[in-house]
Amino acid sequence: MKKLNSILAVAIFSLIMVSCGNNNESKRSGGAMSSNVAEKVYVAPGEHDEYYAFLSGGYSGNLTVYxxxxxxxxxxxxVFSQFPTNGYGYSEETTPMLETSFGFIPWGDAHHPDISQTNGELDGRWVFINENNTPRIARISLEYFETEEIIEIPHSAGNHSSSFVTENTEYVVAGTRFSVPYPQEDIAIDQMKGNFKGPLTFIAVDENGGMSIDFQLKMPGFNYDLSHPGRGDSHGWFFFTTYNTEEAHTLQEVNASQNDKDFIAAVNWKKIQEYVRNGGGEEIDANYAHNVFNHSTQTATTTMMNxxxxxxxRDVEGAVFFMPTPKSPHGCDVDPSGEYIIGNGKLSTDLTIHSFSKMLKAIENKDFDGDAYGIPVLNFDATLAGVxxxxxxxxxxxxxxxKGNAYTTFFISSEVVKWKLGTWEVLDRQPSFYSVGHNMIPGGNSRKPDGKYMVSLxxxxxDRYLPTGPELEHSAQLYDISGEKMELLLDFPTHGxxxxxxxxHADKIKANSKKIYRLDENKHEHATLNESETRVERNGNEVHVYMTMVRSHFAPDNIEGIKVGDKVYFHVTNLEQDFDVPHGFAMIGANNSELLIMPGQTKTTTWEPTKVGVWPFYCTDFCSALHQEMQGYIRVSPKGSSQELKWSLD
Amino acid sequence: MKKLNSILAVAIFSLIMVSCGNNNESKRSGGAMSSNVAEKVYVAPGEHDEYYAFLSGGYSGNLTVYxxxxxxxxxxxxVFSQFPTNGYGYSEETTPMLETSFGFIPWGDAHHPDISQTNGELDGRWVFINENNTPRIARISLEYFETEEIIEIPHSAGNHSSSFVTENTEYVVAGTRFSVPYPQEDIAIDQMKGNFKGPLTFIAVDENGGMSIDFQLKMPGFNYDLSHPGRGDSHGWFFFTTYNTEEAHTLQEVNASQNDKDFIAAVNWKKIQEYVRNGGGEEIDANYAHNVFNHSTQTATTTMMNxxxxxxxRDVEGAVFFMPTPKSPHGCDVDPSGEYIIGNGKLSTDLTIHSFSKMLKAIENKDFDGDAYGIPVLNFDATLAGVxxxxxxxxxxxxxxxKGNAYTTFFISSEVVKWKLGTWEVLDRQPSFYSVGHNMIPGGNSRKPDGKYMVSLxxxxxDRYLPTGPELEHSAQLYDISGEKMELLLDFPTHGxxxxxxxxHADKIKANSKKIYRLDENKHEHATLNESETRVERNGNEVHVYMTMVRSHFAPDNIEGIKVGDKVYFHVTNLEQDFDVPHGFAMIGANNSELLIMPGQTKTTTWEPTKVGVWPFYCTDFCSALHQEMQGYIRVSPKGSSQELKWSLD
Structure with a gap:
């Protein structure tokens, strides 16, 4: 059967659903009105939430913490985007984080955060997240809540089936969504079929979190949509959904929906790891950036890799297989035991569940249904656990x-459906407002998920919130899933x-959270660790200001001898060592952002004055009762002026 | 009495207070635990909040809506900052919004939002907000929830005592915080005293919201900290707090705190308006940008003014007076009747309240206590209403x-204090967690404030929330003020x-909120209003792609004949006309941001391909069940290739 009919049905249904939200049905249907519910989500002043939720910001390029x-x-x-609030992507220390082989890129499309694991359980050390548009993977420290590392993924395009980690964080994967010439070349787009490839990249993570590309798997030119690692018995395998196995290059909404089944690719990465450890694979040219932020020097560096x-x-016997899966599968989720691989065919009404143990048996028996570009296709019935x-x-x-239950989101019918693993029986359904994409249960991608809350994204x-013009925030809903039936508790808007x-769970993170940067550990190249060392130095038309800030003054706060045509570097150190006493630094007319500087931290910004006069700078973060007095002046003389450099405080 | 002793006390106290937060006192002291309280803040799924709150983002440069x-x-x-999420400050249409006389500035420090008024009541048409660092005022539409206009304030520095509106939105004011040479010149910083000035700028607002600088008042070189307009009988006057009347240029935390009293400047703007209408004032050189976003062309333009x-x-008899006010007054607030002007001396424990009617009498009686740079100083006791x-x-x-009550914030003792206007009696006090700056009551800056909620910022x-490393969000607290005692209801984090x-109140805005841009009103220069008009045009090395998007494809979605060295302009129109169906546009390796395009809207971004190959673009906003299929390819040939330009869809 062709998928085209179901697409049309889906498209029409989709339009109907999307229009539904305009009326006020939701007021009647979405309510959860009892004070009992209010109490369930109320965190009283002075108390803390029970869980952290890390939400990708999507086209904001960032990660939000709820x-x-x-x-x-x-x-x-x-993470992947400039952030004027604290100078990320503008300050000299952080601009290297946004370097790529395409040059500086101020923006990213962040998709799938995944927390590091040890023995299949979340360990709270790092969150990884992928950038979809200019393929990259980032690692964020959960001690500092800062991005520490970004690695670009070469030969990839639409880095979507990423960034999921294996159960000891051996690897984080980055799968291409859009097939491309591999390596890139100037060929006609309609030559795509058979010529484009879909590389899947396995990035090794060392004990300090450091990322390096171990190998790229040169897969057929399908679209690799999502992925999840095996766990338990299936640890050592990785599963990726594919769509557009038609290899259509245009009007994919029709042309990529012709085949009745696409595939889930099963990748035995342990076998490939062994293969490359033994000298397998081919080293080819690549051009990608590896950006690392060092908390000791407080500075990021970019290394271009080649x-x-x-x-x-096809060179690694028994490493890669395709499992046919109906109707353009989107999500590819593995249950906590590692036995079930769930493929959600987005143009279907059914879910297809593959069995890992049956898959091993089918492989052993060579129960194949042909191949795709030389990769064995397993017999559909041989791997099927249930529907x-x-x-x-x-x-x-x-x-x-x-408790052995699964929760699947349905975009078109706009609901979350709870069903039983093993019996495949539907137990409950709750509407989502509107058209849910992913859902999230804390620990859901591990051996030990938590059964208290589910969030639908x-x-x-x-109409879920007060209107705010044509552009709206997205929306999440929180459900209590501790009982037999799901209970909707709360709507909350999400950023990006x-x-x-x-x-x-908060207990896995909160004790490790850093409160300050320690001054005695500050190895920033341009740090000024006490006020007596503050100074201004000229080197040609470059002027370096070594400045400190402490409640409530800058040192120096009067500077003269700057001239039009100079490039002034402000290296500013916050001398505070108390928690939550940042200071900010802003210079009138500067063509970048302010610096928000945490206690013990040093940051650098530049200013190229174009106008003669006396110009102020000030602290941007209300830091004390005398914050308004925390300011200074810089005198700018004409180009070529003989005004000598001088600086002072009081 | 010198203020120095009290400063030291304050500084020590401040350090103590700031350290307090480190322990867990708050868990005991900050609680509000009853289910009754939970219900008061719970807005059930499908229901709407009762009020809009517009919070300045401070160093985020933006405005947040709660x-x-x-x-x-x-x-x-x-508003004042680049916003990768939707391309503001990156797209061709919006970069002019961030132009200034200093060039393009990607960041701002946004401080004081104020809603437009008619007859002294909030009318819900616009919010104004000031940029402090590179002085500007912005106007935001409350139909579109978008920034429509930004005007730079010349001759100003630290645009802090801004942007407050008069009771018929005749003017929005912009007062300088840092005194500067006026006009700017190359003079020694220590020549500040008597030579620097503190210009106060009155910006006229026309019936469509259009802003133009009517006049600048060349005031003495004090620091103008905050301001509020008169209302009722005092409509026609504006009041500004000053500090640093010492005119100290260095270590202001000590040197600007010497005088026992600074001033509140009372400005009769109606008199000055009349003076300039009759040809008064002097036209001088100035250099400032005036940026306007036109919703019809969907494009911003910059006009440089000169x-x-x-x-x-001193040239306008009876227009400007100083009222002595103790101890570096910060806030300058006018009660709903317009009779009382409250000066909060930040180094004091007392509040000083001036009487408008007594002020008029003192002026009539010439009850002066000398002058400051030729401006009469009114006798302190003559204007004093109470303490x-x-x-x-x-x-x-x-x-x-x-109900005739006032609510004053105390930063150092970290509390909000309720007191009675007229009797000056303290009625209640509640701790804030921690160190409150501003507070806000809906309508509080108008003749008709609302008495239900107060927010402390x-x-x-x-420790108010789960820890998130050294850098934290700020925090607000919501109080129920409908009863005799304030009741703390909720802590919530704030962005920036x-x-x-x-x-x-939401009723004043929600009915007017726009849902889409109407295609039949789209006058964008590069709009493509239906798919049949999509095309690609080459002009030298400039290539213009006229593209449309609709669920779920781009037209065209295959483009060939682009070459390395080209500059490609994507003019992308979203053809949808349903509410909340944005599409996004992202091009791999582009050195700016994505575009988030609302229904009926056209936006433009550029791409300068540097690498030969076949490169994808895609929709960044999950728009339908076939969103993943909404993509296209562009073939990039080498510079000088003879590959002809062609484009297609299916």
Whole structure:
């Protein structure tokens, strides 16, 4: 059967659903009105939330941190995008974080956060997240809540089936969504079929979190949509959904939906790891940036890399197989035991569940149904564990609780459906407002998920909040899943477009959270560790100001001898050593952002004055009762003036 | 008496207070635990908040929109800062919004939002907000929730005592915080005293919101900290606090705190308006940008202005007076009747309240206590209405309810104090966690404040939420003020540093909120209003792509004939006309941001390909069940290739 009919049905249904939100149905249907519910999400002043939820910002390029059950946004961590709030991507220390082989890129599309694991359980050390547009993977420290590392993924395009980690954080994967010439070349687009490839990249993570590309698997030119690692018995394998196995290059909404089944690719990465350890694979040219922020020097550096190891899956016997999966599978989720691999065919009403043990048996028996570009296709029935029938319309993603239940989102019928692993029986369904994409259960992508809360991340907001013009925030909903039936507790707006989220119990993070940068550990090249060392130095038309800040003054606060045409570097150190006493530095007319500088931290910004006069700078963070007095002046003389350099405080 | 002793006391106390937050006192002292309280802030799924609160983002440069009582952030509106999320400050249409006489500035420090008024009541048309660092005022539409206009303030520095509106939105004011040479010149910083000036700028607002500088008042070189307009009988006057009347240029935390009293400047703007209407004032050179976003062309333009009308206050008899006010007054707040002007001396424990009617009498009686640079100083006792004794330590700001009460924030003793207008009696006090700056009552800066909620905007966060590393969000607290005693309801984190906020009942805004851009009103120069008109045009090495997007494809989606060295302009129109169906546009390796394009809208971004190959673009906003299929390819050939330009869809 062709998928085209179901596409049309889906498209029409989708339009109907999307329009529904305009009326006020939700007021009647979405309510959860009892004071009991209010109490369940209320975190009283002075108390803390129970869980952290890390939501991708989607096209904001960042990662947002929420508390559950309150739904309050606790922080936005800049990752792939410039962040004027604290100078990330503008300050000299942080601009290297946004370097790529395409040059400086101030923006990213962040999709799937995943928390590091030890023995299949979340360990709270780092969050990884992928950038979809200019393919990259970032690692964020959960001690500092700062981005520490970004690695570019060469030969990739649309880095979507990323960034999921294996159960001891051996690897974080980055799978291409859009097939491309591999390596890139100037060929006609309509020559795509058979010529483009879909590389899957395995990035090794060392004990300090350091990332390096171990190998790239040169897969057929399908679209690799999502992925998850095996766990337990299936640890050592990775599973990727594919769509557009038609290899259509245009009007994919029709042309990529012709085949009745696409595939889930099963990759035995342990076998490939062994292969490359034994000298397998081919080193080819590549051009990609590796950016690392060093907390000791407080400075990021970019290293341009030029080689990558590529592996042809056909060269590694028994390493890669395709499992046919109906109707453009989107989500690819593995249950906590590692036995079940759930493929959600987004143009289907059913879910297809593959069995890992049956898959091993089918491989052993060579129960193949031909091959695709030389990769064995397993017999559909041989790997099938079961089908969840008539779950809803447009299934996308599945998460798991600690009681053997699964929770699948349905975009088109706009609901979350709870079903039983093993019996495939639907147990409950709750509407989402509106059109849920991913959902998230803390620990859901691990051996030990938590069974208390589920968050649905909805794609359409419409009337859920007070209107704010044509452009709206996205929306999430919090459900209590501790009982037999799901109970909707709360709607909360989300910043950017949260594609996916990773949740973790607060106890696994809060004790390790850093409060300050220690001055005695500050190895910044331009740090000024006490006021007596503050100074201004000229080197040609470059002027370096070594400045300190402490409640409530800058040293120096009067500078003369700057001239039009100079480039002034402000190296500013915050001498405070108390928690939550940042100072900011802003210079009138500077063509970048302010600096928000934490206690013990040094940051650098530049200023190229164009106008003669006396110009102020000031602290941007209200730091004390005398914050308004925390300012200074810089005298700018004409180019060529003989005004000598001088600086002072009082 | 010198202020120095009290400064030291304050500084020590401040350090103590700031350290307090490190322990867990708050868990015991800050609680509000009853289910009754939970219900008061719970907005059930499908229901709406009762009030909008517009919070300045401080050093984020933006304006955030919250719902009350839930404390949920409903939107971040980009104003003075680049916003990668939707391309503001990156797209061709919006970069002019961030132009200044100093060039393009990607960042701002946003401080004081104020909602437009008619007859002294909030009318919900616009919010104004000031940029402090590179002085500007912005106007934000409350139909579109978008920034429509930004005007730079020439001859100013530290645009802090801004942007407050008069009771028919005749003017929005912009007062300088840092005195500067006026006009700027190359003089020694220690020549400040008597030579620097503190210009106050009055910006006329026309019936469509259009801003133009009417005049600048060339005031003595003090620091003008905050301001508020008169209302009722005092309509026609504007009041500004000053500090650093010492005119200290260095170590202001000590040197600007020597005088026992600074001033509140009372400005009769109606008199000055009449003076300039009759040809008064002097036109002088100025250089400033005026940026306007046109919703019809969907494009911003920058006009560089070169003159401003300056008025010497001494030339306008009876227009400007100084009221001595103790101890570096910070907040300058006018009660709903317009009779009382409250000066909060931040190094004091008392509040000083001036009487408008007594001020008029003192002026009539020429009850002067000398002058300051030729401006009459009114006798302190002659204008004094009363003193609120021992309110707390470090008073900053005051708001008002509808029952004759005032609510003053105390930074150092970290509390909000309720007192009675007229009797000056303290009625209640509640701790803030920690160190409150501004507070906000919806309508508090108008003749008709609302008496239900108050929000305190706190400067120190510490342990109020789950820890998130050294850098924390700021924090607000919501109080129920409908009863005799204030009741703390909720802590909620705030994005950026909210200096001030403006609140308004939702009914005054929600009906006018736009849902889409109408295609039949789209006059964008490069709009493509239907798919049949999509095309690609080459002009030398400039290539213009006229593209459309609709669920779920781009037209065209295959383009060939682009070459390395080209500059490609993507003019992308979203053909949808349903509410909340944005599409995004992202091009791999582009050195700016994505575009988030609302229904009916056209936006432009550029791409300068540097690498030969076949490169994808895609939709960044999950728009339908076939969103993943919404993509296209562009073939990039080598520079000088003879590959002809072609484009297609299917």
């Amino acid at each position: 508390g559950l059950p309150s739904g309050r946004m606790l922080k936005e961590i800049p 080689k990558v190891l590529t592996v042809d899956p 969840v029938k008539d779950g809803g319309l447009g299934p996308l993603h599945t998460e798991f609780d600690d 909805n794609k359409i907001t419409k 477009e949260p594609h996916y989220a990773a949740g973790i | 719902g009350l009582p839930s404390g949920r952030m409903l939107k971040e509106i980009p 003159k401003v009308l300056t008025v010497d206050p 609120v004794k021992d309110g707390g330590l470090g008073p900053l700001h005051t708001e008002f309810d509808d 706190n400067k120190i966060t510490k 540093e909210p200096h001030y906020a403006a609140g308004i």
